[in-house]
Amino acid sequence: MKKSKYFLYTYIFLGIILLPIFFIGASVILWAFLRNRFDKIEIDKNQIYSRLGIININIQTIPLNKINNISVKANKIAKLLGFSTIEIQSSEVKTTTIHTFSNIIAKIFNLKTITVHTAKTFCKVKYPFINNADEIVNMIKSYK
Secondary structure, rough: OOOHHHHHHHHHHHHHHHHHHHHHHHHHHHHHHHHHHHHHHEEEEOOOEEEEOOOOOEEEEEEEHEEEEEEEEEHHHHHOOEEEEEEEEEEEEEEEHHHHHHHHHHHOOOOOOOOOEEEEOOEEEEEEEEHHHHHHHHHHHHHH
């Protein structure tokens, strides 16, 4: 007994529909893994150094003696999952932005790479999805 051709078409149709969903899910998981791997926030006795991002990398340096206010914010779901956002108000933040894709293209065609340096006065810097935010805030306050 031979199966109907519509039997095969059903699986082809399901495959066409489910394949993009699989790739979207895999992309989100890969993005989360890469962000977890490459994002860094370091605190020493003089400054807070952060490197955030994959495609556009933002490197920020905040001197501890220029910090005006530190706040911790978390909604109910974040509290349940155990993470929060640290918001730092500072009178000085030095930021370097590296545009990764633009720099790759620039290297291929021997062009000048793109790096943007800025220094801002009085701004807010947010660090989301931080575990043990209260410990980090206490550490920053002890170094000040």
